[in-house]
Amino acid sequence: MDLTLLDALQRHAVRRRRLALMERLGDRAALIASSLPRPRCYAGATYPFRASSHFLYLAGVAEPDAYLLLADGASTLFVHDHDAAHALWHGPGPSRDEIAEAVGCAVRPLQELDSALAGLDAMTLPTPDLAGCAALSARLGRPVAPGELAEADLPLADAMIALRLVHDAAAQACLRRAAEVAGRAFAAGAALVAPGGSERAVRAAMEAVANGEAAGMSFAPIVSVQGEVLHNEAQRNRLGAGELLLVDFGVEEEHGFASDVTRTWPVSGRYSPTQRAMVEVVLAAQAAAIDAVRPGARYRDVHLAAARAVAAGLVALGVLRGDVEELVADGVHALFFPHGVGHLLGLDVHDMEDLGDRAGYAAGRTRSPQFGLGYLRLDRDLVPGMAVTIEPGFYQVPAILNDTAFTAIAGDRLDRAELARFSDVRGIRIEDDVLVTSDGHEVLTAAIPRTVAAMEAAIHGA
Amino acid sequence: MDLTLLDALQRHAVRRRRLALMERLGDRAALIASSLPRPRCYAGATYPFRASSHFLYLAGVAEPDAYLLLADGASTLFVHDHDAAHALWHGPGPSRDEIAEAVGCAVRPLQELDSALAGLDAMTLPTPDLAGCAALSARLGRPVAPGELAEADLPLADAMIALRLVHDAAAQACLRRAAEVAGRAFAAGAALVAPGGSERAVRAAMEAVANGEAAGMSFAPIVSVQGEVLHNEAQRNRLGAGELLLVDFGVEEEHGFASDVTRTWPVSGRYSPTQRAMVEVVLAAQAAAIDAVRPGARYRDVHLAAARAVAAGLVALGVLRGDVEELVADGVHALFFPHGVGHLLGLDVHDMEDLGDRAGYAAGRTRSPQFGLGYLRLDRDLVPGMAVTIEPGFYQVPAILNDTAFTAIAGDRLDRAELARFSDVRGIRIEDDVLVTSDGHEVLTAAIPRTVAAMEAAIHGA
Numbered sequence: 001m002d003l004t005l006l007d008a009l010q011r012h013a014v015r016r017r018r019l020a021l022m023e024r025l026g027d028r029a030a031l032i033a034s035s036l037p038r039p040r041c042y043a044g045a046t047y048p049f050r051a052s053s054h055f056l057y058l059a060g061v062a063e064p065d066a067y068l069l070l071a072d073g074a075s076t077l078f079v080h081d082h083d084a085a086h087a088l089w090h091g092p093g094p095s096r097d098e099i100a101e102a103v104g105c106a107v108r109p110l111q112e113l114d115s116a117l118a119g120l121d122a123m124t125l126p127t128p129d130l131a132g133c134a135a136l137s138a139r140l141g142r143p144v145a146p147g148e149l150a151e152a153d154l155p156l157a158d159a160m161i162a163l164r165l166v167h168d169a170a171a172q173a174c175l176r177r178a179a180e181v182a183g184r185a186f187a188a189g190a191a192l193v194a195p196g197g198s199e200r201a202v203r204a205a206m207e208a209v210a211n212g213e214a215a216g217m218s219f220a221p222i223v224s225v226q227g228e229v230l231h232n233e234a235q236r237n238r239l240g241a242g243e244l245l246l247v248d249f250g251v252e253e254e255h256g257f258a259s260d261v262t263r264t265w266p267v268s269g270r271y272s273p274t275q276r277a278m279v280e281v282v283l284a285a286q287a288a289a290i291d292a293v294r295p296g297a298r299y300r301d302v303h304l305a306a307a308r309a310v311a312a313g314l315v316a317l318g319v320l321r322g323d324v325e326e327l328v329a330d331g332v333h334a335l336f337f338p339h340g341v342g343h344l345l346g347l348d349v350h351d352m353e354d355l356g357d358r359a360g361y362a363a364g365r366t367r368s369p370q371f372g373l374g375y376l377r378l379d380r381d382l383v384p385g386m387a388v389t390i391e392p393g394f395y396q397v398p399a400i401l402n403d404t405a406f407t408a409i410a411g412d413r414l415d416r417a418e419l420a421r422f423s424d425v426r427g428i429r430i431e432d433d434v435l436v437t438s439d440g441h442e443v444l445t446a447a448i449p450r451t452v453a454a455m456e457a458a459i460h461g462a
Numbered sequence: 463m464d465l466t467l468l469d470a471l472q473r474h475a476v477r478r479r480r481l482a483l484m485e486r487l488g489d490r491a492a493l494i495a496s497s498l499p500r501p502r503c504y505a506g507a508t509y510p511f512r513a514s515s516h517f518l519y520l521a522g523v524a525e526p527d528a529y530l531l532l533a534d535g536a537s538t539l540f541v542h543d544h545d546a547a548h549a550l551w552h553g554p555g556p557s558r559d560e561i562a563e564a565v566g567c568a569v570r571p572l573q574e575l576d577s578a579l580a581g582l583d584a585m586t587l588p589t590p591d592l593a594g595c596a597a598l599s600a601r602l603g604r605p606v607a608p609g610e611l612a613e614a615d616l617p618l619a620d621a622m623i624a625l626r627l628v629h630d631a632a633a634q635a636c637l638r639r640a641a642e643v644a645g646r647a648f649a650a651g652a653a654l655v656a657p658g659g660s661e662r663a664v665r666a667a668m669e670a671v672a673n674g675e676a677a678g679m680s681f682a683p684i685v686s687v688q689g690e691v692l693h694n695e696a697q698r699n700r701l702g703a704g705e706l707l708l709v710d711f712g713v714e715e716e717h718g719f720a721s722d723v724t725r726t727w728p729v730s731g732r733y734s735p736t737q738r739a740m741v742e743v744v745l746a747a748q749a750a751a752i753d754a755v756r757p758g759a760r761y762r763d764v765h766l767a768a769a770r771a772v773a774a775g776l777v778a779l780g781v782l783r784g785d786v787e788e789l790v791a792d793g794v795h796a797l798f799f800p801h802g803v804g805h806l807l808g809l810d811v812h813d814m815e816d817l818g819d820r821a822g823y824a825a826g827r828t829r830s831p832q833f834g835l836g837y838l839r840l841d842r843d844l845v846p847g848m849a850v851t852i853e854p855g856f857y858q859v860p861a862i863l864n865d866t867a868f869t870a871i872a873g874d875r876l877d878r879a880e881l882a883r884f885s886d887v888r889g890i891r892i893e894d895d896v897l898v899t900s901d902g903h904e905v906l907t908a909a910i911p912r913t914v915a916a917m918e919a920a921i922h923g924a
Contacts, residue, residue: 043815
């Protein structure tokens with residue numbers, strides 16, 4: 001447990017978050033678990049511990065098998081009292097008093113938790129891992145499963161969503177820090193992009209920055225010359241002259257907050273005319289979407305602004321024909337831009353995805369049945385303090401373009417002869433992190449080169 | 463699933479391993495699960511997938527939620543038939559025929575597994591993760607829990623232990639590769655060791671080599687100026703002039719095999735006289751232990767050879783007094799060298815630790831109740847093809863040296879005045895990977911500098 005993470009700003013924030021949560025819960029109690037270490041090879045060889053985001057939000061530090069109990073207007077953190085053997089192997093940890101001082105609440109030994117819970121009928125939220133949920137189930141005497149919200153726990157889920165949707169000053173500081181380190185990671189990656197290089201080397205260099213300057217990566221990165229595979233997590237290819245390298249990478253800073261950025265670089269340092277034309281289409285779509293980010297805007301409309309720009313760009317290039325509004329209404333653009341324009345960003349890279357569309361969709365709104373729009377992860381009205389990604393793209397996905405179940409909607413509005421000119425464009429995505437401000441927005445990742453000229457320069461600068 | 467991992471050597475090996483296992487099992491069937499992805503933040507944001515070592519041993523490739531069924535003299539691999547949405551997001555995977563060709567056995571869709579299992583009464587082994595075990599439980603209709611061997615599954619556990627204890631040519635090739643990449647990681651780490659540097663930067667540089675050239679790290683590394691904390695996984699300190707930096711780091715190569723190496727470097731590039739003296743004690747202990755590694759040797763005796771050398775070295779330095787054999791018999795050396803001299807090495811860094819001391823201890827042998835010796839993870843007679851680590855150390859652990867429950871055994875044989883001279887030696891460990899050969903041993907990690915002069919040169923070379 002690294003108590004130095006709790007500087008004055010963070011300490012104040014976690015205390016205020018707990019008070020705000022208790023205010024929303026009234027006289028109901030809540031138990032927030034940190035989760036358990038996840039075994040990699042065997043029980044003693046685990047992945048780096050990552051606490052539940054709900055716990056991190058309220059405690060500010062990570063500790064396995066710890067529990068925060070909010071009841072009767074007070075917060076209590078329950079932690080293991082480590083024995084002498086633990087001190088021998090893992091060193092002396094902070095005392096309960098030191099933890100209490102840093103976290104700003106009472107700290108008690110874990111063995112007292114069960115009696116503290118007696119008669120409280122506490123609400124809870126599932127941890128990401130089954131073992132953490134099994135431990136919660138045992139504590140509470142009722143089933144708790146990853147990703148499954150019990151009816152009884154919905155008030156807690158809604159209260160957490162309401163709080164975590166709007167990033168306080170401490171959370172914004174963390175998001176800025178995650179964005180800043182991502183910038184250095186992208187610079188380190190760009191330096192290794194050249195014909196004959198490898199996806200894996202670029203990824204390793206970026207990961208080294210994330211590990212060296214922050215807590216690591218916020219998700220399994222995509223570093224691929226096969227940009228048309230949307231979540232391509234394998235890095236096995238060498239970089240070929242004339243190819244595009246799509247890099248979708250994020251940093252997790254020390255408190256757990258994420259950045260999530262995508263650039264699509266020309267391996268040779270220069271985009272071909274067709275690549276450049278298509279990068280410009282995606283950049284225009286991103287600009288249109290970012291421009292739409294402001295308080296009161298509906299995120300689906302932000303998505304549709306990007307969709308219209310993609311459709312308009314493809315019409316201008318001759319790949320699509322017809323009226324832009326009709327193309328978007330029919331979802332024809334989604335043949336090339338099949339995913340949503342972005343998602344919430346916070347302690348999770350898809351923030352609060354563990355709570356399902358309850359987090360991403362406003363009450364009364366549901367996923368569209370339409371291909372493409374149905375993948376939109378967020379449909380809320382924006383308010384200051386929200387953070388979202390804006391990440392339009394253009395992809396030639398064989399599984400879509402070779403399947404008439406998808407392409408039928410286009411009819412003769414898709415010009416395959418024109419499309420064939422763009423055979424050196426497999427996939428492009430440009431993604432930035434955007435904070436909603438009181439008078440519009442701020443691009444947190446603006447320092448990372450993203451114009452055509454700047455991306456070429458980043459690679460030429462190697 | 464990266465089928466290119468299955469070159470002729472590996473393909474031949476996994477086929478032969480399956481046949482050898484079936485021969486040992488007679489007419490009993492066995493089901494080996496790969497395990498499930500472990501969630502990090504939420505179900506869709508997982509840690510990098512790592513298959514169960516038993517599965518990797520028999521299949522040669524990783525695939526989540528896959529099952530290898532050995533029954534009636536034949537092997538069948540059951541895998542998900544991925545749908546179109548999966549291909550859209552994750553790209554087209556290899557076909558069942560391509561997998562069958564590479565793995566060398568029949569491949570069937572996962573939905574056929576339950577009927578294939580009907581009436582077989584198959585044995586199994588737990589996966590590392592609770593979710594993987596829950597899936598196995600559901601398939602087999604009986605409880606399966608991480609780290610818990612059911613009575614009915616012991617014959618399978620024993621057969622796997624017998625096979626995995628003796629590394630075949632393919633496994634040895636993997637161990638060599640893991641050792642080789644570790645060498646480059648240590649060189650990259652050494653280049654960043656200097657006063658004002660940081661533990662985290664050294665670790666990140668080494669991790670980048672492991673990620674860039676292999677599958678990653680084989681365990682959470684220790685990179686610490688607080689070498690006296692045996693399993694110190696935090697990297698928060700800067701490197702101070704005159705300090706020692708203990709680096710315990712291993713690589714996992716693509717098939718899952720591990721290396722595990724420790725060096726203790728002088729941050730300033732030169733050991734102080736007291737540091738040098740103590741490094742020489744540990745190096746002598748390592749040499750004595752490595753020298754004892756040969757077919758027929760009992761690993762506990764290898765450990766005791768190191769213990770004697772540590773005791774003798776401390777007597778020569780005046781820190782201990784008395785007869786070396788008596789000091790070791792009483793466990794006095796363990797005040798400074800409290801852990802075992804090493805462990806099995808293979809697909810797990812502590813190979814087969816998921817099977818408990820059944821893997822590490824020969825039938826009829828059990829852990830010693832003595833402090834120090836009780837931490838010995840391996841007590842088998844060595845045979846050619848076994849791989850072990852040899853990793854003696856010297857540590858000044860406050861939790862031991864300030865506790866008379868530990869120190870009473872020393873009586874007046876511990877000279878604290880002499881010990882006080884070594885206040886700049888917090889912890890030293892030197893570890894290499896050793897393969898038992900038909901006529902002795904081979905140090906797989908011999909290329910990594912480990913003499914006093916070579917370790918100083920590695921840092922000076924920065």
